Amino acid sequence: MKLGRIAVLSSGGDAPGINPCIRAVVRTALHYDLEVIGIEEGFDGLIRGEMRQLRARDVGGIMQRGGTFLRTARCPGFKTKKGQRQAKRELNESEIDGIVVIGGDGTMRGTHILAEMGFPVIGVPASIDNDIWGTDMSLGVDTALNTIREAVDKLRDTASSHQRAFLVVTMGRNCGYLALISGVICGAEVIIIPENEIPIDEISKEVIDAYDRGKSHSIIIMSEGASYKPEDVARKLVEDECGFETRITILGHVVRGGSPSAFDRILGTRMGVSAINALIAGESDVMTGLNGREIVMRKLEDVVSQSREVNLDFYEIAKILSR
Ligand code: ADP
Ligand code: F6P
Numbered sequence: 001m002k003l004g005r006i007a008v009l010s011s012g013g014d015a016p017g018i019n020p021c022i023r024a025v026v027r028t029a030l031h032y033d034l035e036v037i038g039i040e041e042g043f044d045g046l047i048r049g050e051m052r053q054l055r056a057r058d059v060g061g062i063m064q065r066g067g068t069f070l071r072t073a074r075c076p077g078f079k080t081k082k083g084q085r086q087a088k089r090e091l092n093e094s095e096i097d098g099i100v101v102i103g104g105d106g107t108m109r110g111t112h113i114l115a116e117m118g119f120p121v122i123g124v125p126a127s128i129d130n131d132i133w134g135t136d137m138s139l140g141v142d143t144a145l146n147t148i149r150e151a152v153d154k155l156r157d158t159a160s161s162h163q164r165a166f167l168v169v170t171m172g173r174n175c176g177y178l179a180l181i182s183g184v185i186c187g188a189e190v191i192i193i194p195e196n197e198i199p200i201d202e203i204s205k206e207v208i209d210a211y212d213r214g215k216s217h218s219i220i221i222m223s224e225g226a227s228y229k230p231e232d233v234a235r236k237l238v239e240d241e242c243g244f245e246t247r248i249t250i251l252g253h254v255v256r257g258g259s260p261s262a263f264d265r266i267l268g269t270r271m272g273v274s275a276i277n278a279l280i281a282g283e284s285d286v287m288t289g290l291n292g293r294e295i296v297m298r299k300l301e302d303v304v305s306q307s308r309e310v311n312l313d314f315y316e317i318a319k320i321l322s323r
Contacts, residue, residue: 011042015140017264024272115285134298159217211243
């Protein structure tokens, strides 16, 4: 089928890099004389028919902005058959021939369902969690890592001045990727991730050991997906008189904001261009993925049935290098 009009939306948690991707989708599509419709607020906006035409100037000046200028939403209604049928009807009534959907693993599930209903779709992975199967990196991960690195570097200044242990909590939902990699790049003495959780007793032992080795401070990076609370860890450090005073910093949504890094801009751009090329080539039910240096197409069926595993070698590396 020859394409005439395509749509783009972002859904789920926002991530730096989505704007460069939307810009690439819009301008590549216009280059091939396609009309482009921007759908606002994810699947929610789709169900409500919140859409507008996007021209080249509409995506000017968004490259350097975090978040998503189309806005995003979590839409429980789209998980129902009724919501999914409403969405498909809106797409048909608006004479849209294909859609690029940018979002996290939940969004890829919804996108796969649209494809199964016979609608041409291309997914683009965007989530700071880096938990999406089929891509080395999702949009937003690199910027989030840089934000955590900057925060921990600053905390280290004050931690060493005061001889303190800082327990820094990162986002990541159930995936420890952000905590693990930031633990390596920030030289944390202890990393707490759901994939390799160590007992609280052991955390305390590691911090005491760091004190005994003459360290001026200690950094513990903990993923929000860990099964215990940061307060429980801090309480144990106080109880065991670990040597350092203890403070907790929860980075929260700060990690999800900010201007996209160079890496996220180029990744978003390449994935946006590839998504349009794939739609034009008649592909559907696939997601753009970074495989080494190449952008590849992954079947959404495979994406939604698997999870991206963290590489636990980094855990051992961090341990050795933080001595
Ligand atoms: P993310 O895409 O960042 O992982 P969510 O998990 O909240 O965020 O998913 C975003 C949206 O994708 C949901 O609000 C819902 O509209 C849709 N979605 C998620 N899971 C499913 C599913 N199993 N079936 C259909 N739609 C889904
Ligand atoms: O999936 C991205 C993410 O930022 C997770 O790391 C976090 O657990 C969750 O979204 C927070 O969601 P919300 O913005 O709805 O609070």
